[in-house]
Amino acid sequence: MVIGYYVHHQGSGHLHRMLSIAAALDLPVTGISSLARPLEHSGPWLQLPRDDQPRPDGDVTAHGALHWAPLGHNGFRDRMQRIATWVTDVRPRALVVDVSAEVAALGRLLGVPVVVVAMRGDRSDRPHRLAYDVAEALVAPWPAAAPEPWPREVLSRTAHVGALSRFDGRPVAPADPGSRTVLCLWGGGGPVPSAQLSAAREATPGWRWVFADGSRDERSGDEVWRLLQEAAVVVCHAGQNAVAEVAAAQRPAVVIAQPRPFDEQQATVAALRTLDLAVALDDWPQPHDWPGLLARATALPAEKWLLWNDGRGAARAAEVLERVAHGEAAP
Structure with missing residues (x-):
């Protein structure tokens, strides 16, 4: 009994999620991605060709029905063929998709129960509706206290497991009351706002930025x-x-939405603001705002982050996958 897990190559969050959930599963997991096999994954890895190199021409959306399905592209054709061959040979009991509307549809057309890892934001477009409609279950890596305004039929198949990160389960050190260190945690999610960071440093001379x-x-x-x-x-x-890792560390935070498709980060900021877990901003602030923002952040009770990430998100997601793999209703 095998579970396949498709990992999108953009950013690092999809891969970190897969590694956390795979570690919590009792069933073997085959990773499926155009990313290189990570050292942390001990199971099989189905290496896929890239489907965006060379950059395709013409319509890649099938007239808006899909997100990425370039015509006549060898990489796209080969990756879909490799997935289909693997399904035929291995006959997995479930396919987790994080994220791709096209892979979700392919899995269901091949007769495999599909579990989609959901994303925040406005997912009412045709490709997202297709992916969510064909899924046996959706895993939402945020708490039920901050739901998305989805149709009831989709919410009925959604398991709100809470956030999960590679740091879940690590002991959290008490905050040093004398610390004046600001950590800017950025990385694979987009370019570093270097000019804004320099201005923020200059506006907060009593703080050390790393x-x-x-x-x-x-x-x-x-x-x-x-x-x-x-x-x-x-x-x-x-x-x-990024938010899951800050929550795992239980540290005060200023969380700033960056432009993303489907307003994903704006939706996360709105949820954090509603739950009063962080100083949550829709845009990068002006330099003179930073002293007040840091003061507001440090006044928030850090333990409130447990509402977002209590360390059991991966275990809850694994429970959903195992129910689907055993043919049981989920969530």
């Missing part, structure tokens, strides 16, 4: 965790992975 790139490289994990534990305040974008 930077971590949040790399998926295994060797960087311990260093990122150390920096999180030493920080008095964390500044990060509103990507799911």
Whole structure:
């Protein structure tokens, strides 16, 4: 009995999620991605060709029905063929998709129960509706206290498991009341706002700013965790992975939405603001705002982050996958 797990190549959050959930599963997991097999994954890995190199011409959306289905592209054709061949040969009991509307549809057309890892934001477009409609279950890596305004039929198949990160389960050190360190946790989610960071440093002379790139490289994990534990305040974008790691460390935070398709990060910021978990901003602030923002962040009770990430998100997601794999109703 095998579970396949498709990992999108953009950013590091999809891969970190897969590694956390795979570690919590009792069933073997085959990773499926155009990313290189990570050192942390001990199971099989189906290596896929890229479908965006060379950059395709013409319509890649099938007239708006899909997100990415370039015509006549060898990489796209070959990756779909490899997935189909693997399904035929291995006959997995479930296919997790994080994220691709096209792979979700392919899995269901091949007769495999599909579990889609959901994303925040406006997912009412045709491709997302297709992916969510064909899924036996959706895993939402955020708490039920901050739901998305989805149709009832979709919510009925959605398991709100809470956030999960590679740092879940690590002991959290008490905050140092004398720390004046601001950690900017950025990384694979987009370009570093270097000019804005320089202006923020200049506007807060009593604070020491440090930077971590949040790399998926295994060797960087311990260093990122150390920096999180030493920080008095964390500044990060509103990507799911970055917020999950700050929540795991239980550190005060200023979370700033970055432009993303479907307003994903704006939706996360709105949820954090509603739950009063962080100083949550829709845009990068003006330099003169930073002293007040850091003061507001440090006044928030850090333990409130347990509402977002209590360390059991991966275990809950694994429970959903195992129910689907055994043919049981989920969530």
